[in-house]
Every structure is written in C-alpha cells, then in structure tokens.
Amino acid sequence: MSEVHNDVQAYTLRLELVDEPGELLRSLQPIAEHGGNLLSIFHERGNVTPRGYIPVEVDIEATPDRFDNIVEGLSDAGINVIQAGTERYSERLTIILSGHLIETDLSDTLTQIEATRNATVTDISLSAPAGSIDVSSARFQLAAASGATEEVLAAMREIADEKDLQLVEPLTVGGRA
Amino acid sequence: MRLCVLGAGAVGSAVVELAAEHGHVVTAFADSESAAVDADGLDADAVRSKKRDDGVVGEADPGAVFDADYDVLVEATPTTLGDAEPGFSHVERALADDRHVVLANKGPVAERYADLRALEAESEGIVRFGATVGGALPILSTIEDVGPSRVSAVYGVLNGTANFILSRMAAEGLDYEHVLAEAQDLGVAEADPTFDVDGTDTALKGVIVANVLSDGETEFTLDDAEVEGIQELSGSMLDLAQEDGQTIRLIVEVADGAVRVGPRLVPENGAVAPSGTENAVQIEADYCGRLGITGRGAGGPETASAVLTDVERLAD
Numbered sequence: 001m002s003e004v005h006n007d008v009q010a011y012t013l014r015l016e017l018v019d020e021p022g023e024l025l026r027s028l029q030p031i032a033e034h035g036g037n038l039l040s041i042f043h044e045r046g047n048v049t050p051r052g053y054i055p056v057e058v059d060i061e062a063t064p065d066r067f068d069n070i071v072e073g074l075s076d077a078g079i080n081v082i083q084a085g086t087e088r089y090s091e092r093l094t095i096i097l098s099g100h101l102i103e104t105d106l107s108d109t110l111t112q113i114e115a116t117r118n119a120t121v122t123d124i125s126l127s128a129p130a131g132s133i134d135v136s137s138a139r140f141q142l143a144a145a146s147g148a149t150e151e152v153l154a155a156m157r158e159i160a161d162e163k164d165l166q167l168v169e170p171l172t173v174g175g176r177a
Numbered sequence: 178m179r180l181c182v183l184g185a186g187a188v189g190s191a192v193v194e195l196a197a198e199h200g201h202v203v204t205a206f207a208d209s210e211s212a213a214v215d216a217d218g219l220d221a222d223a224v225r226s227k228k229r230d231d232g233v234v235g236e237a238d239p240g241a242v243f244d245a246d247y248d249v250l251v252e253a254t255p256t257t258l259g260d261a262e263p264g265f266s267h268v269e270r271a272l273a274d275d276r277h278v279v280l281a282n283k284g285p286v287a288e289r290y291a292d293l294r295a296l297e298a299e300s301e302g303i304v305r306f307g308a309t310v311g312g313a314l315p316i317l318s319t320i321e322d323v324g325p326s327r328v329s330a331v332y333g334v335l336n337g338t339a340n341f342i343l344s345r346m347a348a349e350g351l352d353y354e355h356v357l358a359e360a361q362d363l364g365v366a367e368a369d370p371t372f373d374v375d376g377t378d379t380a381l382k383g384v385i386v387a388n389v390l391s392d393g394e395t396e397f398t399l400d401d402a403e404v405e406g407i408q409e410l411s412g413s414m415l416d417l418a419q420e421d422g423q424t425i426r427l428i429v430e431v432a433d434g435a436v437r438v439g440p441r442l443v444p445e446n447g448a449v450a451p452s453g454t455e456n457a458v459q460i461e462a463d464y465c466g467r468l469g470i471t472g473r474g475a476g477g478p479e480t481a482s483a484v485l486t487d488v489e490r491l492a493d
C-alpha cells in the first residue's frame with residue numbers, strides 16, 4: 001500500500017570510512033542526494049577497526065524507498081556499509097518540557113538528551129510567550145532505540161529534575177508509545 | 178435488602194432516594210450529628226427534606242444506626258487519608274455484627290485494604306466497593322468478571338474535574354487558573370479542588386485498582402503511588418500537544434505492581450481523552466485484549482446507582 005511506503009522511518013547506518021580527510025562529508029552526500037534527513041552522526045574518532053577503517057554510525061530519517069536508494073548510492077560511491085536497518089531508533093516519542101527552558105540552557109538540555117545515546121531529537125517546537133523571560137514550553141520529538149522507551153523516559157525525568165523543568169511524558173503503559 | 182446509610186451528602190442522599198426503585202428499604206440513615214431509624218423503612222422524601230431544611234436527618238444519635246435492623250451498611254462519609262476514619266470504624270462495626278458493607282468512601286479500600294480484608298475474613302459479611310472507582314462505570318466489576326489475575330494493566334482518566342479543566346484549556350487555549358475559576362462557577366469543581374487537581378483522588382482510585390489486581394499479595398496505599406497534579410500546566414503546553422495531534426490528560430497507570438498518576442500526552446481523539454467531566458479507562462487483559470469503558474463517572478445519583486448495583490450483587 002502506498003501509504004505504508006510513504007511512511008518516514010528512522011534508520012541507522014553503520015559505515016566504515018577510510019581514514020582520509022573529506023571521507024565523512026563524502027559519505028553524507030548520497031544521503032542528502034536521495035532525500036534522507038540526517039538525524040545524528042556518531043563518529044568514533046580514535047577507534048579504528050582491525051582493517052584500519054573508522055567506524056561511523058549515522059542516524060537518518062527516510063521513506064523505505066528512499067532508504068534503499070541511499071544504501072545503493074553509498075555502495076556506488078565505494079563506501080562500506082556494514083549495517084543498514086531500522087532496528088536502532090524505531091520508537092518515536094513526544095515529550096513536553098516547560099519552565100525556565102532558555103535560562104537553563106536549551107542547547108545543553110539537547111546535548112544531554114543526545115548524550116543518552118539511546119535517543120535522538122528529531123524535532124523541537126518552542127513556545128515562548130512574547131517578551132517573556134520566564135516560563136516557556138517546548139515539544140520534543142524523539143526517536144528512541146527499540147525497547148529503550150522506559151530508559152529514555154527515565155533519563156528525561158532526571159534531566160527535568162536537575163533543571164527544575166516540568167516534564168509531560170507520553171502515555172506508554174501497555175506497550176503504546 | 179434493608180440498608181443502613183451513613184453519610185447524607187450527595188451520595189448518601191441519592192442512595193436513600195433511589196433505594197425503593199431498586200426494591201430496597203432504608204432502615205437507618207445518619208449524617209455527622211444525627212440519625213433516623215425505622216425498622217419498617219424510612220420515608221425517603223421526609224428524611225431528605227428534613228436534612229435540607231433542618232440540617233439533620235432525625236432526632237436520634239448517629240451511633241443508634243448500628244442497633245437498627247439492616248442487612249447492608251452503605252458507607253458514604255467523607256474519604257479520609259491515613260486511618261480512613263470515621264469510615265473504617267463504621268465498616269469494622271458492621272462486619273463485627275456480620276453485616277455486609279458497600280463502600281462509596283474510598284478511604285478504607287485505598288488506605289487500609291489489608292486491615293479491611295482481615296476483618297472481612299472474620300465476618301459473615303462481605304465488602305463491596307464498585308462505586309469507589311469511576312462511580313457509575315463498571316470498572317471494578319469488569320475486572321472482577323475478567324479475573325484480576327488476567328489483567329495486566331489498567332489506565333486512563335478517573336477524575337472528571339481534572340478532565341474538565343484540561344479539556345477546556347485545550348479547547349479555549351486558556352490557562353489553568355482561569356479555567357479552574359470557571360469550573361468552580363459551574364459547580365464542576367468544588368470550592369477546595371485540591372485532591373482533584375493534585376492527583377490525590379485519581380491516585381486513590383489507582384491504588385484501589387492495584388489492591389484488587391494484586392489480590393492481597395501486596396498492599397498498596399497512597400504512599401506507594403507516584404503522583405503529580407495538573408496545577409503547573411499552561412495553555413501553551415496544551416497548544417504544543419495539539420499541534421502534534423495530541424492532548425494532555427491526567428492519567429493513572431496501574432501496571433507491573435506500580436501506580437503512577439500525572440499529566441500525560443495522549444492522542445487527541447484517543448480512547449483515554451474523554452471530553453468534559455467524563456471518565457475513560459482501558460483495561461488490558463488476556464484473551465480480550467484492550468477493553469474500554471467511557472462515561473459519566475462521579476455525581477450523586479451516578480455513584481448511588483453503583484452502590485445499589487453492589488447491593489444487588491450481595492442479594493444474589
């Protein structure tokens with residue numbers, strides 16, 4: 001069904017790059033060319049595979065059709081694709097945070113969320129009442145590793161606690177994300 | 178059945194009013210300061226208008242009700258935390274006399290479930306409390322019918338006041354304080370709405386469900402629940418949710434031996450986003466999957482009808 005094919009999903013690509021300048025950028029080109037949306041890059045500098053390659057993990061969003069083209073494009077460009085699949089960030093979660101978001105450093109909040117390694121932020125929508133320096137709210141769309149929803153929410157609670165922000169969680173009981 | 182009704186508020190008065198319709202007689206009726214007793218059955222209209230006009234239900238002392246001839250004690254005094262008094266002592270007395278008990282009062286089943294079950298085990302009487310969770314909605318009776326051991330999760334909205342406030346905030350983009358004041362004007366929220374908006378009332382209901390599901394293995398009280406209220410929510414948070422096809426509701430989740438209450442993001446037109454003062458609960462159980470129950474929960478007559486349904490079950 002066409003509806004299913006048009007569904008954008010989160011995918012993880014494990015690449016092995018030659019240790020040369022410009023390689024990372026070159027590997028990202030096929031992703032952009034074929035309409036993939038880059039979510040995050042995990043570049044393990046200093047970590048070299050036995051064969052002398054640098055492992056890189058790239059999280060993207062794309063429709064299944066486009067994803068196939070991306071993998072093909074990468075292979076055509078001579079880039080080693082070790083693993084390509086949906087298994088990593090397969091769960092989508094929405095949360096709302098409210099409080100002194102700006103003062104408590106929104107970008108640090110984002111960094112902390114990304115640092116959980118089991119989730120990546122795919123979208124943010126901020127609502128700050130005009131001219132107000134105090135309370136604002138933001139909706140975060142997260143892609144979480146499959147089965148890691150609870151872990152990710154626990155990490156969110158900690159971040160919210162530490163920054164004295166109010167967290168509204170999604171209802172997840174009964175396996176619904 | 179012959180009923181002894183304790184509490185002459187919204188629920189107790191409605192029980193007295195509706196008892197005859199269901200084929201029962203009220204032989205004793207009390208508020209905090211007075212009682213009326215008649216072995217042949219009280220005149221429902223007379224005692225209710227006496228309460229309305231004189232502030233008392235009769236000339237007798239409240240304690241006199243226990244000496245009356247009755248089969249079922251209907252406990253509809255205020256829900257209290259901790260020792261659950263005076264409700265608990267009323268139940269204790271009735272069970273000691275081998276009478277049945279039907280609770281509208283949540284205190285004894287939320288705060289002293291093990292004590293209550295122990296007293297029941299010693300008595301010929303049986304305790305039922307369907308009205309304590311979701312008022313007229315058959316939530317506990319559905320769990321009973323499905324079998325508590327087959328139920329893996331129960332979640333949803335169990336407080337009409339909080340749900341009214343959140344649905345108004347979402348619909349009008351207004352802030353909490355504004356909508357609360359409006360709800361109080363409409364009589365939807367009480368003068369002191371603390372327990373409705375801080376999640377306590379919802380948590381008590383969740384704890385009761387958890388006690389039923391655990392079937393005596395673990396006792397739950399309010400202290401075991403993780404509770405967060407809706408007072409800090411703003412109109413803009415509801416707007417953010419809405420832009421994403423979602424909304425925020427005060428949700429209780431009972432699963433895996435835990436009770437959690439707090440504002441949650443739920444699909445805007447989903448099963449647990451009822452409108453206005455409605456309640457909506459999902460029960461997840463083996464074989465039947467997800468069962469949904471939605472409707473008007475609280476209210477005097479609604480709760481009284483649940484009490485009388487329990488009385489009916491005792492008669493069988």
Ligand SMILES: NC(=O)c1ccc[n+]([C@@H]2O[C@H](COP(=O)([O-])OP(=O)(O)OC[C@H]3O[C@@H](n4cnc5c(N)ncnc54)[C@H](OP(=O)(O)O)[C@@H]3O)[C@@H](O)[C@H]2O)c1
Pocket residue numbers: 183184185186187188189207208209210239252253254255256257263281282283284308309310312474475476477480
């Ligand atoms: N209202 C609902 O929709 C609803 C739904 C589910 C469960 N419940 C529960 O049902 C119970 C009754 O609710 P309600 O709305 O009817 O409350 P209410 O309007 O506050 O009435 C409470 C009644 O209890 C009486 N009372 C207090 N202490 C007493 C004592 N020691 N002995 C005898 N009577 C005593 C009060 O007497 P005075 O009149 O003399 O003050 C009053 O008539 C509460 O536990 C509530 O949580 C209510």
